Amino acid sequence: MAKVFSMRGSQEGDIEIPRLKEEENSSFIEVYQENTPNTDKGHDERMKIQLCWDNVSYVIENKGDETQILKSVSGKANPGELLVLMGSSGAGKTTLLNILAGRLKSSSNTKISGQITANGTNIKDLDFGYYSAYVTQEDILLPNLTPRESLMFSSRLRMPGHYKDHVDRVNGIINDLRLAKCADNIVGSLTKKGLSGGERKRVCIGMELITDPIVLILDEPTSGLDSFTAEVVIDLLIEQARKGRTVMSTIHQPSTSMFDKFDKLILLAEGHLVYQGRASESTKYFAKIGYDCPKLMNPADYYMRLLHVVDRKHPTEEEHEKIENVVSAYNSIEQDEGDYDKSKLEPLQTKKLTSPTNFAEQFIILLERSWINARRDPLAGQLLFTEYIMIAVLLDLICNNLAKNYDSSTTRTQLLFMSTATVSFYSCQNAAMQFPNETPLFLKESKQRIYSTISYYMAKSIADIPMQLLPLLIYCLIIYWAIPFNDYDASKFFIFYFILVILQIGQIGVGYILGCMVKTDTVALAIVPIFLQPMLLWSGLFPHVNDYPESFSWVQYFSVRII
Numbered sequence: 001m002a003k004v005f006s007m008r009g010s011q012e013g014d015i016e017i018p019r020l021k022e023e024e025n026s027s028f029i030e031v032y033q034e035n036t037p038n039t040d041k042g043h044d045e046r047m048k049i050q051l052c053w054d055n056v057s058y059v060i061e062n063k064g065d066e067t068q069i070l071k072s073v074s075g076k077a078n079p080g081e082l083l084v085l086m087g088s089s090g091a092g093k094t095t096l097l098n099i100l101a102g103r104l105k106s107s108s109n110t111k112i113s114g115q116i117t118a119n120g121t122n123i124k125d126l127d128f129g130y131y132s133a134y135v136t137q138e139d140i141l142l143p144n145l146t147p148r149e150s151l152m153f154s155s156r157l158r159m160p161g162h163y164k165d166h167v168d169r170v171n172g173i174i175n176d177l178r179l180a181k182c183a184d185n186i187v188g189s190l191t192k193k194g195l196s197g198g199e200r201k202r203v204c205i206g207m208e209l210i211t212d213p214i215v216l217i218l219d220e221p222t223s224g225l226d227s228f229t230a231e232v233v234i235d236l237l238i239e240q241a242r243k244g245r246t247v248m249s250t251i252h253q254p255s256t257s258m259f260d261k262f263d264k265l266i267l268l269a270e271g272h273l274v275y276q277g278r279a280s281e282s283t284k285y286f287a288k289i290g291y292d293c294p295k296l297m298n299p300a301d302y303y304m305r306l307l308h309v310v311d312r313k314h315p316t317e318e319e320h321e322k323i324e325n326v327v328s329a330y331n332s333i334e335q336d337e338g339d340y341d342k343s344k345l346e347p348l349q350t351k352k353l354t355s356p357t358n359f360a361e362q363f364i365i366l367l368e369r370s371w372i373n374a375r376r377d378p379l380a381g382q383l384l385f386t387e388y389i390m391i392a393v394l395l396d397l398i399c400n401n402l403a404k405n406y407d408s409s410t411t412r413t414q415l416l417f418m419s420t421a422t423v424s425f426y427s428c429q430n431a432a433m434q435f436p437n438e439t440p441l442f443l444k445e446s447k448q449r450i451y452s453t454i455s456y457y458m459a460k461s462i463a464d465i466p467m468q469l470l471p472l473l474i475y476c477l478i479i480y481w482a483i484p485f486n487d488y489d490a491s492k493f494f495i496f497y498f499i500l501v502i503l504q505i506g507q508i509g510v511g512y513i514l515g516c517m518v519k520t521d522t523v524a525l526a527i528v529p530i531f532l533q534p535m536l537l538w539s540g541l542f543p544h545v546n547d548y549p550e551s552f553s554w555v556q557y558f559s560v561r562i563i
């Protein structure tokens, strides 16, 4: 068994923190590879990646104050192993994962230093997203699709091949992740009952396995799950690792039996690395440096307590001393190259992360996805129908005796204003509510360069149009024939309807812009009037528009003019 760390100057001799035996590891990998269908997107099936990072630091500057979040952290993640990152809240686990995945870059107020290599190639020189996948802590899924549909759309958008290849790939993932029982149930959301937390997390992992990534990185995949479900997720990650993938994950509060399953463990404390090695050897190491985990205690709980600092800006003397001790103990150990046979690692080629589909294919797949998602969410459509019918009936009731003469012209103008205001508000609000819930998915997919923004926008708008046009047609049918706007003739009716359709499409565009600017549909609803109300002031209802201050005159060009 290879020795990895040895304590320099330790009186009782070297501490061995052994790694998995290479022979054990490769036999596992071979068995799994034999049983696994080749769902490859072009990666060599035997390609493996060792991810190494050397002296990685992350500094944030805020109003002249510098905070160092990661402090010269070095380590490696080997193929075929599950590496778990643990540490107290705020220790820097997510930050490290994001840097390793290439998701976090230096900016005007943040600085990343150090080197990260994959099989010896600096990841800056690679499109690392081609080789890796990242499962975020939040579940990013469309609530109205089933797991099978979500995986199918993801496969069709991200992988080349015929429909049958996608079906086979998705079936393989459903089997691997034991999703067969819930594969055809709706995913659901916070407000709509659907899959359980564990099932949803497995679907999210499946969405990333679609591209058969060589490196799989996960941020807290077990958060919010009960210990049994969390263990199922860990078992799946170990299976994925045994297929030869390099799997890294942060885990909060693992149970003892989960902890025993981790291959490798990295412990972070206040941005410092305080342990790296086999999880099963960690208690021995900490006992050696003076922190003996009680026999019946979960080692994970023990480390969390040991490394916890209540107020990171003002640690107590005891906390400070404790962290200093573990950090200096770790820094005093000699690090060895590890036991992974590097001769198996091929240098990586610079491959570009590109979409396998062209614009038309993207548009068709996205249109289908948006249409299913919109069709299964009847609430928005029902709300729009109810709003339009209610206002049309009320207008009819109060104006049913209106004559078509000069005296009624002001009232008829006001009714036109009412119609434009109604269409503007309802269309804009409805459209604004569509985006916030989908923004995380869109941002994730566009970062992965799965499709172009224009194909997404066109598919989404076209899928939403029938839901908007139909209630408007009913509104027009109710009011046009009851109120004497013009001659009662079909062509005039269609002109009336057509003008309101154009207005509606414009307001849907405004709604999309507003929806993209905010994070929740509640905020989207709240900001719509802030933008629309000033526009209505210049709609012509108030005849003295030219008396308005000159500095506001530009608003008229964004307003709906009815006269």
Ligand SMILES: Nc1ncnc2c1ncn2[C@@H]1O[C@H](COP(=O)(O)OP(=O)(O)OP(=O)(O)O)[C@@H](O)[C@H]1O
Residues within 6 Å of the ligand: 060, 069, 087, 088, 089, 090, 091, 092, 093, 094, 095, 096
């Ligand atoms: N952009 C940023 N601006 C300011 N502080 C930041 C930023 N990014 C991270 N931090 C801080 O860095 C520290 C580490 O954050 P990180 O999310 O990596 O912690 P963590 O170990 O994953 O914690 P948790 O387990 O609670 O998710 C935290 O104190 C966080 O507030």
